[in-house]
Amino acid sequence: MDAAENKKSITVGVFVLLGVAVFVIGVLTLGGQQKTFVKSIHISSIFNDVSGLKKGNNVWFSGVKVGTIKNIHFTGPSQVDVVMSIDASTQQYIHRNAGARISSDGLIGNKIIVIDGGSPQAPIVQDGDVLQSEKILSTDDVMKTLQQNNQNLLAITTDFKQLSKQILAGKGTVGTLLADSTMGNQLKQTMRNLQAATQNAARMSSQLNSFSNKMNTKGGFADNLLTDTVTFNRIRASVGRLKEAADNASILTDNLNKASNKLNTTDNALGVLLNDPKAAVKVQSTLNYLQQSSVKLNDDLEAVQHNFLLRGFFKKKEKAKQDSIKKAM
Amino acid sequence: MDSVNNTTSPAPSRISKTRSKVADFFLMLYRIYAFILRFFKEVFLPPYEFREIVRQCYEVGVRSFTLISLTGFIVGVIFTKQSRPSLTNFGAESWLPSLVSIAIMKALAPLVTALIAAGKVGSSIGAELGSMRVTEQIDAMEVSGTKPFKFLVCTRVIATTITIPLLATYTAFIALLGGYLNVSQNEGTSYATFMEQAFEPLTFVDFWASLSKAIVFGFTIGIVGCYQGYNSTKGTEGVGKAANGAVVTAMFLVFIEEVLIVQIAGWFR
Numbered sequence: 342m343d344a345a346e347n348k349k350s351i352t353v354g355v356f357v358l359l360g361v362a363v364f365v366i367g368v369l370t371l372g373g374q375q376k377t378f379v380k381s382i383h384i385s386s387i388f389n390d391v392s393g394l395k396k397g398n399n400v401w402f403s404g405v406k407v408g409t410i411k412n413i414h415f416t417g418p419s420q421v422d423v424v425m426s427i428d429a430s431t432q433q434y435i436h437r438n439a440g441a442r443i444s445s446d447g448l449i450g451n452k453i454i455v456i457d458g459g460s461p462q463a464p465i466v467q468d469g470d471v472l473q474s475e476k477i478l479s480t481d482d483v484m485k486t487l488q489q490n491n492q493n494l495l496a497i498t499t500d501f502k503q504l505s506k507q508i509l510a511g512k513g514t515v516g517t518l519l520a521d522s523t524m525g526n527q528l529k530q531t532m533r534n535l536q537a538a539t540q541n542a543a544r545m546s547s548q549l550n551s552f553s554n555k556m557n558t559k560g561g562f563a564d565n566l567l568t569d570t571v572t573f574n575r576i577r578a579s580v581g582r583l584k585e586a587a588d589n590a591s592i593l594t595d596n597l598n599k600a601s602n603k604l605n606t607t608d609n610a611l612g613v614l615l616n617d618p619k620a621a622v623k624v625q626s627t628l629n630y631l632q633q634s635s636v637k638l639n640d641d642l643e644a645v646q647h648n649f650l651l652r653g654f655f656k657k658k659e660k661a662k663q664d665s666i667k668k669a670m
Numbered sequence: 671m672d673s674v675n676n677t678t679s680p681a682p683s684r685i686s687k688t689r690s691k692v693a694d695f696f697l698m699l700y701r702i703y704a705f706i707l708r709f710f711k712e713v714f715l716p717p718y719e720f721r722e723i724v725r726q727c728y729e730v731g732v733r734s735f736t737l738i739s740l741t742g743f744i745v746g747v748i749f750t751k752q753s754r755p756s757l758t759n760f761g762a763e764s765w766l767p768s769l770v771s772i773a774i775m776k777a778l779a780p781l782v783t784a785l786i787a788a789g790k791v792g793s794s795i796g797a798e799l800g801s802m803r804v805t806e807q808i809d810a811m812e813v814s815g816t817k818p819f820k821f822l823v824c825t826r827v828i829a830t831t832i833t834i835p836l837l838a839t840y841t842a843f844i845a846l847l848g849g850y851l852n853v854s855q856n857e858g859t860s861y862a863t864f865m866e867q868a869f870e871p872l873t874f875v876d877f878w879a880s881l882s883k884a885i886v887f888g889f890t891i892g893i894v895g896c897y898q899g900y901n902s903t904k905g906t907e908g909v910g911k912a913a914n915g916a917v918v919t920a921m922f923l924v925f926i927e928e929v930l931i932v933q934i935a936g937w938f939r
Contacts, residue, residue, distance in 0.1 A: 352728060356728075371872055
C-alpha cells in the first residue's frame, strides 16, 4: 500500500516537475525574445506621431532586432517620448547621429522603430541618449500623393482623349498622316529615298574608310607627303619655282597685253600698219613700186653681167662652182 | 364567488413559485459564497492533508494527462490546418506560427484544458462526493471527528488548482508541437524558426494572463465539483445531478471567467 502510494507520489512529483520545467523554458524563451534577461541600455526618441506604436514592439537596427519599446509617454504638446531598451551587445554599432523612424513589420504587421544611419565619426550611443527622430510618410500622406497622382493621370488621359479624337478626325500633322493616303505614299517614298541615301552614305563611308586606309599605307604617297621631310622640301621648292614661273608668265602676259594694246593704236609703226587703211594703201602702192623697181633692177644687173668689165669675174665664179661639184662626186 | 376564486387561484401560485425560484437562486448564491469562504478559512489551517493532496493531484493531473495531451495535439494540428487557407489568401503562410502561438497561448491551451478537466475531473469529483453524501459517509466522517470538508474538499480544490495550470502548460507545449508538425510538413519550417516566430508576438502579460486563467479555471472546476457533490441530496438521483451540475456550471463559469480575465489582462497591456 505504501509502495503504491509512493509510486503515485513520485509520478505526481515528476508530473509537476516537468510541467514547471516546460513553463520555465517558455518563460526563458519569451524572455530571450523580449531581451528581458540581457543587459540593455535605454535610449529614447521624440516623435510627433507614433502611429499606434505600443510598449513591447520591436526595435530594429540594420534589419536586426536589437531591442523593444520600454515606455511611451507624452512630453509636450504633440510630442511623444518613446523609450527603447537596446541590447547592450549592439550598443557599439549604434552612433549618436543615427536616426529613429517608425515603420511596420511587413505591410500590415506590427509597428516597429527602425534605427538607421549614423556615421562612425560620431560617438557611440550611451544610456539615456536621445536619437533624432525622422518623419516618415504616413498612410494619409501616401493617399494624398496617390490622389494627386490620380488627378494628374486623369488630366493626362483627358488630353490623350482629345488628341486621339483629333487624330481620328484627321486633324493636325499626325491626323493628316494617318488619314491622307497620298501623304502616306509620299512618306513611304521619302523613307525609301532616305533608305537609299543611307545606303549610299554607308557605301561612301566604306569607301572613305578604304581610302583612309590606303592613305595610311606605309610608304605611299600620302604617307610620304605627311611623314617624309625630304619629299616635302622638294615639293616646297617646286612650288616656289612654279610660283616664280607663274610670276614671269604674268609679267610676260602684261607685256604682251601692252604690246597688243599698242598694236591697236595708230601712234606707232606696227599700229599704223595694222590699223590705218590709208597707210595700208600707201604700203601696197610702195610695194608695187618696189616690185616694178626690182624687175627693172634685175634687168639692169643682167646687163651688168654681160659687161666686159665684170664678165671675167662671173666666169671664174661659175668655174669654181663646177669644180666643187666634181670633187663632191 | 367560488368561481372567481377558482379563476384567480393559479396566479398567486405562479408568483409564489417564481418568488420561490428567485429565493432559491439567491440562497444558492449564498451557499456557494459560504462554501468558498469556508474553503479559504480551512485551507490555511492545519492539519494539512499532503498525502491526500498528492493522491488527488495524481487522480486529477496524471490520469488526465493522456487525454488532455491528445486533445491539445489535435487542437494544435486542426487549428493550424484550418488557419492556413485564410493566411494563404493573403500570401502570409509565414505568419502561421505566430497565429497558432497567439491562439494557443492566449486562449486555447487554458480553455481546452479547463473544458476537458471540467468534463472529466469536475464530474468525477461531483459524483464521488455526491455518492459519499447520499451514502452518509460524509456524515459519518463528521461524527468520527475527521474534518470531511478539509479532507475531501480542500484537497481536491488544491489539487485542481495546482494541476490544471500544469496541464494547461503541457497542452500549450503539445499543441504548439502539433502546430509545428503541420507547419513543418507543409511549409518546411525548421523547429528553431517556428519557435522563434511563435514566441515573437507574445509578451509576459500573455503568459501571466494565461497562467492566471488556468489557476482560476482549476479552482473553479474543483470548487464547483466539490460544492455540487458535497451538497447533493435525493439519493442516487442526486449523485447524477451533482455530476451533471458540476460539469455544466464549471463550463459556464469557465467561459465567464475567460471573458473577465481577458478584459483584466487588457488593462495591463
